[in-house]
Amino acid sequence: MSLATIxxxxxxxxxxxxxxxxxxxxxxxxxxxxxxxxxxxSMIGSHTGGEACVCDLTDAFELTAPTISHHLKVLRTAGLIDGERRGTWVYYRIVPETVNKLGALFAPLAEPATV
Amino acid sequence: MSLATIxxxxxxxxxxxxxxxxxxxxxxxxxxxxxxxxxxxSMIGSHTGGEACVCDLTDAFELTAPTISHHLKVLRTAGLIDGERRGTWVYYRIVPETVNKLGALFAPLAEPATV
DNA sequence: GCTCTAATTTGACATACATCTAAGCCTCTT
DNA sequence: AAGAGGCTTAGATGTATGTCAAATTAGAGC
Structure with missing residues (x-):
């Protein structure tokens, strides 16, 4: 790492x-x-086991199931979450690589060292 | 920093x-x-001196001046940039504190250490 | 197979937003 | 003070988006 990156x-x-x-x-x-x-x-990411059932998510909002489903689809299409059906329920988990892209975009390259 | 943050x-x-x-x-x-x-x-932040004139920004897009002005206003209202008029021209610069908020939201708390 | 529950898809609707033209404001120059 | 250039504001318009109700798919259990 060169000084130029600091x-x-x-x-x-x-x-x-x-x-x-x-x-x-x-x-x-x-x-x-x-x-x-x-x-x-944040609910999916912080949920026990790193995954959350759609049923849990839907109950947490005062929105209809189709609306939650729509939002989940937007997140999944963007590559931010990934879903999997296991039996009756569908579980979603975060795709860390995609979240990291955003972190990299806005993260400061270095702390304000001595200044 | 405790282990819990890692x-x-x-x-x-x-x-x-x-x-x-x-x-x-x-x-x-x-x-x-x-x-x-x-x-x-990104143009404002990477510009020499950390600030850019609206005239430079407008020329870089195939959009009208009012449209660029509108976008600058959105950024300024959000607290992401700050503008100042000096004579004929208006200069904008980034507000790092606000950008850092986004960085903090998405930044991984620790590198994938040994894994 | 039928029914019940979980989740998604479809279609409709109201709102929000990106863009433009036209008009207005500020500053410098003459 | 009058004009010109730089930037913003106001108003209009087409598109995108968040939400819901109704219909559809998928699995579990009787």
């Missing part, structure tokens, strides 16, 4: 995003830019 | 977000969940 700002502020990268990242960000989907994501 | 997942996956926190974060994320605004943010 600076104050996130990767998004290091160099201009290409049009293509921006479009791809915007799609990912749109998926999480909703209060219900943020809560779904 | 785990695989981002803070969003640590515990369920409250309704209020989710709403606040969603507002912030909506501001960046647009390809034009992502590029604006």
């Amino acid at each position: 600076q104050c700002c996130a990767p998004i502020a290091r160099e201009p995003l290409s049009e293509g990268d921006a479009a791809e990242l915007a799609t990912l960000l749109k998926a999480v830019a909703d209060p219900v989907r943020l809560r779904l994501l | 785990q695989c997942c981002a803070p969003i996956a640590r515990e369920p977000l409250s309704e209020g926190d989710a709403a606040e974060l969603a507002t912030l994320l909506k501001a960046v969940a647009d390809p034009v605004r992502l590029r604006l943010l």
